[in-house]
Amino acid sequence: MRLTRRHYLAALPALGAAGLGGGFLYMLRHATQGTFDPKAVRNPRLGQAVPAFSPLPALPEQPTPCPGLSWQDFHTLTQPVLLLIWASWCLPCLEEIPFLRQHIAGETTTASPLALWGVCYKDTPSQAAHWLEQAHHPFSRLGMDYDGQCAIEWGVTGVPESFLILPHPLTGSRIVWHGTGSLTEALYREQIQPFLRGAL
Amino acid sequence: MRVCLKGLLLLAVCLYGSSIGHAIDSPDEMLPDPVLEQKAQHIGQQLRCLVCQNESIEESSAPLAKDLRHIVRQQLQQGRSPKDITLWMTQRYGEFIRLQPRFSASTALLWLMPFLSLMIGFLLARPLWARRTSPPPAPLTVEERQKLNQFFNKD
Known part of the structure; x- marks a missing residue:
């Protein structure tokens, strides 16, 4: 034919x-x-320095105190930081915990020292404390963003969102990766780990 | 029937109201100065709610939209210009927050699409027009006419 x-x-x-x-x-x-989010907004801070924000207080009255978070903390980084924006009222934030405990917390002690910092978005101290206690979250720093202004500086549109910040001796710390939604193993392996390998 | 009509009327009122209304959840959100408030609404109508994504922050009742509305009003009271405020928002949320993005390499396709599709349509339609306006076929020759007559007069 x-x-x-x-x-x-x-x-x-x-x-x-x-x-x-x-x-x-x-x-x-x-x-x-978890590696594709149709509603994700490309964050304009990507590839840039950490935005200035007012210091976030620590969660008060904790059995094992965790220091708060300020803009200056990002200038003196010695290791990559995974910054998580979360809230006790957010279900996907709960979903990512098993993964974070298994992989990120384990990673901190082995080859790639990755610090896990948190920003608690629009929450009450009692609810955040209760949630942290139940979840055993491995944060080494935790700032309370009561009015959500810090999240706006970072261009956060909802919880959870996460940022990877790499220290750089010459140009200063840079935001190299931004994710919306729960962190999953696939997301970590495909998108975060390559940066960590490059940083070492 | 009366109930049905009443329902329809109510629906119409609701729909009309929703199309012009703002989501300002309480009058406290509004600025006391009506001129400044109108300016704020005008800016807010040009900013996308990042949660709903198809509404402006003036229309949305998402908590983030409320926070951004507040920031717009706060900055206006500090004497910042609408242009500065929109830029402040763009620095944090990117070009996506503008419901009317600026023309740039990444938004060129978006802005030029109407003209591009019109051009593509024109190119596609041109052969059809050409066919319609092509000259009529040449008249039959004497020989052809005779042949035709033979066919018809056969039976």
Whole structure:
């Protein structure tokens, strides 16, 4: 059979549908792994220095006190920092805990010293304390952002969000990665670990 | 029937109200100066709510939109210009927060799409127009006419 222009034209819709289907399959697979978020907003702070923000107080009256967080803390970094914005009222924040405890907390003691810092977004001290106690969160610093102003400086649109900040001896600390939604193992392996390998 | 009409009327009022209303959750949010308040609403209508993503922060009742509305009003009272405030927002949330993004390499496709699609449509339609306006075929020759007559007079 000789292929005419008509045949090629008839194949166009099928090709278009196949392309769309492939795209949807890609999005669906990566969405379930946490590596694709259709509502994610590209953070303009990416690749730039840490934004200035008013110092965040520590959570008061803790059995094992965890220091608060300030802008200056990011200038004297000696190790990469994973900064998590979370809240006790946020369910995905709870979802990421098992992964954080297993991988990030373990990572801190082995080859790549990665510090886990937290910003508690619009929460009450009692609820945040209760949540931390239940979750055994491995934060080494925790700032309370009661009015959510710090989150706005960072361009956070919701909880959880996370930022990877790498120290740099010459240019100062830089935000190199930003993620929305729960941290998953796939996300960590594909997007965060390559930066850590480069930093060592 | 009366109830039904009443319901329809209520629905119409609600829909109309929602299309012009603002989500300012309480009148406390508004500035006492009506001119400044109107300025604030105008700025807010140009800023996207990052939570809903298809509403302006003036229309949205998301907590983040409320915080951003507050910042807009605070900065206006400090005497900052609408342009400065929009820039402040863009520095934090990127070009995406502008419901009307500035023309740049990354937004060129968005801005030029209407013209591009019009051009593509024109190119696609041109062969069809050409066919319609092509000259009529040449009249039959004497020979062809005779042949045709033979066919018709066969039976």
